[in-house]
Amino acid sequence: MRRLVRVVALALVLATVASTAAVTWWLRSGEVAFRVIRTDTAEVRWTPGRDLWLLLLGDDRRGQAGCGCSDAVHLVGVPAGGGSAVILNIPRDTRVAVPGAGRRRVNEAYARGGASLAAETVGQLVGVPISYVVVTTFGGLRAMVDDIGGVELDLPQRIRDRNVGLDAGPGRVRFDGAQALAFARSRKAFPDGDIRRTQNQAQLLLAMLAAVRGQGGTSAQTLLHAGSIIRHTRFQGGGTADVYRLARLALTVDPAQIRSVVPPTRGVMVGDASMLELQPGARALFADLADDARLQSH
Secondary structure, eight states, X not given: OHHHHHHHHHHHHHHHHTTSHHHHHHHHOSOOOEEEEEOOOGGGOOOTTSOEEEEEEEEOOBTTBOOSOEEEEEEEEEOTTOSOEEEEEOXXXXXXXXXXXXXXXXXXXXXXXXXXXXXXXXHHHHTOOOOEEEEEOHHHHHHHHHHXXXXXXXXXXXXXXXXXXXXXXXXXXXXXXXXXHHHHHOOTTSTTHHHHHHHHHHHHHHHHHHHHTTTTSOHHHHXXXXXXXXXXXXXXXXXXXXXXXXXXXXXXXXXXXXXXXXXXXXXXXXXXXXXXXXXXXXXXXXXXXXXXXXXXXX
C-alpha cells in the first residue's frame, strides 16, 4: 500500500505541475546528470503495455581526457507492467559487430555514432528494440549522487585503488558523489577488472534506485529524490509525458526484484589490443532475456 501511495503521489505531483511555466524551469535547472534520448523509429517506440528496453551509457569524457567512448554499457529490460527488471552488464572491452565499422569494442559504437549507433549495436547484439538511451557523465553522476544524499552499498571486500582514489570496505559503506564515481571507475583493484567494474556499476545503479524509492524513508523523501533525478535529466525526442511514464514505471520496480548478469566472455588479443570475446553461452542468455525481459533459465 505504501508503494502504491508513493506512485500515485508522484503521478499527481507531475500531473498537477506539468502544464505550468514553473515546472518547465524546474525540469531544466541544475547540472545535467542524465541525457535521455528517445530512439526515433516507430518500431521501438515504447508504450506502458510493452516491455521496455533502455541502454545506459557512461560517457568517459572529462576535461581534455577521454575518447568519447562509453565507459559503462548496461542494457535494462523491464517487462510489461513493471515490478521487476534485468540489467545486462556488457564489459566495455567486449568485441562486437558495430554497424558500418566491423568488429570492435562495444564502447567504440558511442564514440563513432553517438547514442543511436550504440543502441543499434547493442540492440542487434541482444535482439531487442531499444527505446531509450540514457547517458551520464563523470560530473553528472557525481552531482546526482550528492543531490540524493549519497548511496549505501555492501562491499564484500576492501577496495584499494590508488588510480581512482578509492579505499573503502569491507561491509556497509555510504558513498558521496566522488566516492561513487571512483567505485564505478575502479578496475585495477580486481584481477577481472573490466568484468568486476561493470558489476560494480550495476550495484551502484541499484543503490541509487533504492535511494530514490525511499527504502527506509518516507513518501516525501521518495518524491524529493525522484524529483531530483527528473530535475537533472534532459530529454531528446521526448517530453513531459516520457518523464511521467518512465518515473512512474521506475517506482514500481523493487531493487530486490532486479537481476544483474554479465554475459560469459574470455580474454583475447586482437593484434596488440586486449579484448573480451563473447562465449557461446551468451547467445542463449540473450535469447532468454529478449523474449519477455525476464530470465527463466539463467
